[in-house]
Amino acid sequence: MRISVLSLHTSPVAQPGQGDAGGMNVYVDRSVRALAAAGHRVDVFTADPGGLDGTGAGADTKLEITESITLHHLPVGAATKDELADAIDELAELLTVHPDFCAADLIWTHYWISAEAALRARDIADDNGAKSRDNGTESGDSGADAVAWAGQDRLMQAPIAVSMHTIGAVKNRDSETSHERPQRLDAEEGIAAQADLLVAATPAERRDLVTELHADPDSVVVARPGVDHALYAPDSQSAARERLGFDSDEAIVLYVGRMQFIKGTDVAVDALAELRERNPHLASWTRGILLGAASGAGVEAGGGAAQPSSTYLRELTAAIASEPSVEVRPPVPSHVLVDYYRAADVLIVPSRSESFGLVAAEAAASGLPAIASAVGGLPEIVEHGHSGLLIADHNPHHWATAIETLLTDTKLRAELAGHAVDRAERFDWGHTVAAVLDAVPDISDASARRSEALGAY
Incomplete structure (x- = not known):
């Protein structure tokens, strides 16, 4: 045909x-x-x-x-x-x-x-x-x-x-x-x-x-x-961290995607700031990686740099600048993205609306559990308490609590990761x-x- x-x-x-x-x-x-x-x-x-x-x-x-x-x-x-x-x-x-x-x-x-x-x-x-x-x-x-x-x-x-x-x-x-x-x-x-x-x-x-x-x-x-299971599959976290330049003893909280209101990028940044307020010791060895670029109003066609014409982008830029644990890195091709999934400890997907949530499925197949919004198609990927955690709102306090829970409970994180890999098997092109x-x-x-x-x- x-x-x-x-x-x-x-x-x-x-x-x-x-x-x-x-x-x-x-x-x-x-x-x-x-x-x-x-x-x-x-x-x-x-x-x-x-x-x-x-x-x-x-x-x-x-x-x-x-x-x-x-x-x-x-x-x-x-x-x-x-x-x-x-x-x-x-x-x-x-x-x-x-x-x-x-x-x-x-x-x-x-x-x-x-x-x-x-x-x-x-x-x-x-x-x-x-x-x-x-x-x-x-x-x-x-x-x-x-x-x-x-x-x-x-x-x-x-x-x-x-x-x-x-x-x-x-x-x-x-x-x-x-x-x-x-x-x-x-x-x-x-x-x-x-x-x-x-x-x-x-x-x-x-x-x-x-x-x-x-x-x-x-x-x-x-x-x-x-999901491309030939690419997105579990592998050595330490090897992935070495390739990306991460320390072996730091906690990595990963956000992947465009930085815009509908994707809830502000929630990710505010949650990490909240984590610093409630648990300074944990925050001191936690790094939040925003892997993506600005999108929406004030962004040039073709993925250019953000301009100061959007109130949301201005406020987001200021919030990122004021939170020392947050680092912005540019988008990467898929063969590098899988290393980020393997190197991280948890993925956060704080979308306000999401028809599916492909990054959550890719991360799951790579052995990375997600904390995700309970909206749209994300509950299809993340089974709450089994393969990840779902958050019903966008209150940074609740997101910070979930991040703290997973970063401090190694056993729970490993269990969720294993179940995430199993759940991702249902997704096949x-x-x-x-x-x-x-x-x-x-x-x-x-x-x-x-x-x-x-x-x-």
Whole structure:
């Protein structure tokens, strides 16, 4: 089967942990490799403002990742994710005339911008097909016309699967804010009505798709994300510490990911400051590592340095500067990231909203227990008291208590680590893509559901 995968706002080969690159980039990269391993031909489309690799360094519009995977960059003059969202019509037009996109038997989109562009591209193809039929030119007057019509017809028929990764209404709900753009909120309801298949990472996300976006329950499949177990596996803590320059007798508390409000970076910093207040001796040999870069307002496209235009980033920067145990390190590639998981004593994931929480799954597979927020998909990864600890709020006092508990109880920490490895075995990229492909409706079913949904919407 030929599959087109859309990751328009961020390239799957960009470095996670900065700008708009995060767990979704890993998801797209690993899932397309699993699709290729299953024998499928995959074309990945991005319009990342940073270029193919998300850094702005590459000007090429095409990159052969493997013999079966090609990454295409759509030339849209957008410098930010918000500007890209305003260029969805342009993206749709570019997709409609791209021969590799039109050749797809299945379209799998990631994030609302990609989903909206794919759906609009299908509408354009449908309109073009109707005009051709009305003009009596369905078969065309030349070989080129026939090929073009065949591509448009194929595009109209290909089912569209959508992985939201995050839902605007859920982010607003969980963070008790109204930060998400009304454009996104409106678009996501339309996407839920028109997509042939909605892919949820967990049963909790499935409930959110149904309750928040009014999706037809029959159109939603749960496909848990995976972990690269060949890479993320337990190994010597002392060896990992030596490679990273950590002392053998210090306690390492690790945070991995973009530094932004929704990820709760401030909670991590405040918890370590609280730990210093309540247990100065423990804090004196504890190091908090923030492995990531600033993201959100005031951050340049492509993962540039934070600017002082965001109140949150200014306050976070000041809090980091005032806490001596906290050290910020830049994001690292996966083969280095696994050493951080192995070297640390505990991972903290204080997200205010999280559809899954891939870093928690990777850490678990590497033998690192997590203290995580009891939100979204994190309870799928962290079983409270068995493979880690869950915190029901974002009170730094409660997080500091949990950190103190694990750092001072070596036996408990070892037990949680062992169970975390076992629990992580359920996450497999091959199973992820198989669940999606098994749930894709055939062309006749997809067309019937689409017509019914559009009539209701």
